[in-house]
Amino acid sequence: MTIDTAAGTTPKRRPRGPRPTRGYRVFQVVNAIILTGVVIVTLYPFVNIVARSLSDEAYIIAGKVNLVPRGFNLDTYRLVMSDSLFWTNYRNTVVYTVVATFISIVLTTCYAYVLSKKHLKGRNALIGIAVFTMFFTGGLIPNYVLITSLGMKNTIWAVVLPNAINVFNLLVMKAFFESLPVDLEEAAAVDGLNTYGILLRIVLPLSKAVIATMVLFYAVSFWNSWFTAFLYIDQQDLLPVTVYLRNLIAGATGAENVGAINAADEVQAEATLKAVTIVLTTLPILLVYPFIQRYFVSGVMLGAVKG
Incomplete structure (x- = not known):
């Protein structure tokens, strides 16, 4: 009869780290x-x-509403959602945000990739031009004259092009590209890839985190933007929903601009109209953010640290 001595042995405990002070x-x-x-x-x-x-x-x-709804009521939601102008402006916001974000990501990525090449002639001048625009702009009136003279007033381009490149996002992407191993690009060049091939097939697949972060930054910025459209667009059916909301908050939108809300309904919904519009306006961003959030911190940190 054999005795299993292993069964009677005491398992070794892993040494614990130092206790927190x-x-x-x-x-x-x-x-x-x-x-x-x-x-x-x-x-x-x-x-x-x-x-x-x-x-x-x-x-x-009566000031009785704090964190919990009192007298549950969906009438104002029905009023706002039955307004054709609201949905037209909402559709415009979606289109403007998607187009503007795509253009911004393409331009920012290309510009940042170029600036990340330390052997590039004139690199410091290009960086200086970009940084200069962070502190100095042409001014409101010159920008308005330029957009008007280019024939972009009352078009989507007046909204998506003036702010196509954000310098902060550009510098974050530049720092990220600089942190990538140079050996990967050199090996790809030896295999016969040109600059565009290296960017598309090597660099971009390794840059999903920072690109997702930039998409979030740009999308939120364009979704919430209202002043550019307010300045360059005069037609109601071309305005984004943020201008619709701005008009409500400013008291500039009455029954004549919100077609579904007549005088009696407007009085009834006056106290909740702004709140309903704010909720409907911010809801898409709140729904999209959780899917990109996991890239958010990693993208910013990778872009801020050089390897």
Whole structure:
């Protein structure tokens, strides 16, 4: 009869790391409290807007709506969503955002890739031109005269082209491209790929994180933009939904501009109209963000650190 001595042995425990100091534990508690406060302060306005959009007008006027809807009411949602002008402006926003983001990503990627090549003649001058535009612009009136003289007023190009390249995004992508191993591009060049082939087949597949981050930056920027369209577009059916919302908040849009809301309905929905429009305007970005969020931090960090 054999005795299994292994069964009676005590398994070895892995050595534990050094215990956190008291100061570090205090830091963790303070950090958690501060971040929790930041989250609450950040979420409170949006939760309040959602609660107001679902509440009855009487409770809002009485100041009884905070974080929970009172007198559940969807009438204003039906009023706004039945307005053809709202959906026309909404469609314009989607089109403007998609086209503008695509153009911006293409131009920013190409420009950043060029600037990442340290052997490029005139590289410092190109970087200087880009950085110069961060601090100095042509001015509102010269830009307006330029857009008008080019025949772009009341067209999609007046919205998507003036802000096609954001210099901050450009510098982040440039730093990311500089962090990529040079050996990969040299090996691809030896295999016969030209500059465009290296960019499309080697660099871009390795840059998914930073590209996704830039897509998020540009999409949010163009989706929320209203001043450019407000300045260069005069026709109601070409405006983005942000201008529709701006007119509501400014009190410039009455029953004559919001076709589905007549005088009686407007009085009934006055307290919730702005809240409903804000919710409907911000909802797409909130739905898209979770799918890109995993690239967000990694893309920015990779673009900020040179390898």
